[in-house]
Amino acid sequence: MNNMTQWIINLVPFLLVAVALISTPYASLRTPFGVSVPADERHHPAIRALRKSYALMISAAAVVAALIVALLGSTGVVEGTNKQSLLGVGATLLLMLVGFAIFVWYHRRMLTLKEQEGWQKRMNNRYAAAQLSFHNSPVTYGIVWFIPHLVVIAACAFIAVLSYDSLPDVIPTHFDWDGTVTDWSEKTWGSVLSLNIIQLIMTVIMVFVNWTIRWSRASLDPNKPEQSAQAERKYRRSTSLFILVFSFLLILMMGWVQAISLYERRMEGSMVIVSMLPLIVAGVWMVWLFRMNRERSQFDRISRDQDRHWKLGTLYWNPEDPAIFVEKRSGIGWTINFARPSAWLVLFGPIILIALVPLIDSNIMVRKSTGLGWRFDYTQVGTWVVLALIVILVAGVLLMRRFRGR
Template structure:
């Protein structure tokens, strides 16, 4: 039952987040395509957003009904329920991406045929004083958990003789370990090392985001500044929340390896449930908060004869950003909530693949 509830909640959350993305991003970015202010209410633009949202909501309803009926009319364990739930989530995401690509090409072709913005002068705005108003959390917040993990590693080695000969490496849906490896000097700190890699990654993302450019709209100057500053602030808060949740979860798992009677089975299961729900609630709150800062709030400024610089040429499919002229490592996504990397910057490649490689190496050698 627990596995079914988790999967059902995740399906609903992912489905709703995907369905309403077109209404959460900037009005002047439609399915990854730059749209001048004069065309944001174009009939095709409005219809495309509506079709995308209603189709995904209908698909989500069908998947949920089918998943619930299958659960009620069959006797399967939680593990299979979770596996099927994950598969359904990927199917939903895959269909949403297919629809996105179709509509991206449709808007791109429409923009080309109707020559949107051809008569407008492209202008780029820079205001260095905006950085003084940046309220992102300082890097110090993200360094504290790293020191905690360092202390956890030291404590683990101090208790090495008391550790069991089989070290847990995986935990099942019930919160109990279901996979083990032999005890050695490396395997006993594998979990803290993985945690350390993730913490350093989070700290790096925050610092590189802080140094990235703040893009200001020439036609929506005040709104774009407010939106950009809020985006940076709330992103840092959300990242800190995730850092703390992961640190607490992994630390408890590590301590239960050292002291097997520290946490009971019911407490461990409750901990996993709390972790999942706080993550879900935090993600929803983050997305909703950012959606309330849309460009439609407030008045437009200096809209006559000018428009923002069209950067479509730097976005592959509206999803992948590659711009050698932009020193920023992280930029705001064109579709979805959050940030993506500028693949033209070598450090961006390191941010993506470095942690993955390190975690894989730790898992292999552990």
């Protein structure tokens, strides 16, 4: 891989993280650094100064991290494509950690400013408007829009099943950024269909996220309930569209990787383009959502969640709130109520499921002794993992329907 390609691989995710960190306090004008302030004080000179100094500190941290990566790469201290890629990932993770620490510091400064200015007393008598008919109009795209995802997954799995007997006994399972095979695995149903299982899990996760956006509570402007409701629906529908497009690109990317690894067994240099495309789309769409979120900030949507429930300005902890998902106070999007046990299940459930996928890498299916086709081998651990995934999927659908009916 040439140096320019390597720089692109390291630079794109790094820049996206840097821009996201810098824009965080500008995306949520009504809750700068995770602290609620009165509507007429959201452009207070002290708050504007905090935003500006925060952006400068994040920019300085990003420049330092980039210079370290460039120095290590140009002096030959870190050699090899994989090591340089790991260096880029490490720099991105370090920037995220430093950015979080800086945000927490500014969150504390914002709390001090709020106390000094006496803004809390002015906000105690305010309230949030809740429009009962808010969810009666389209808020997100329906589940039917995820059918193309399932069609692609089914097509990929169907072709893989038909081609199973003609595949070699050993297939590539890992490539570097040059497209060179770095790891091989024995041909089994698990290794052949593992990407399809991950595609399905990812689709289920995206459906669930889309559903939570649809039914999470909405805080509206009590003085302009209709106008703020319209802006809220527009923002949520745009977020839903982003989820659809981004997840579909990921599904296509994994299908392409599966096809290349099974049938071509070489990837050459196109791995970079395929991997960067979802990131670039995500970056462009984040800019659009950022602009829409600022439009929502013109409304006086007073949050009923007190500052004490937001730990470090980003983590929501309120045992008295039955909601699992709430809108973020900093940045854009939604987060979970960490005080609810079910929220932890939602957070770590998908991670556990994806981690269990390698267990399916065994002969979970055997040919039938009579007739055509295959059947599950119930002596294999992977078989029970697959069955558990099916049960969890069905249970999740039933849970969503029950919640919606309340």
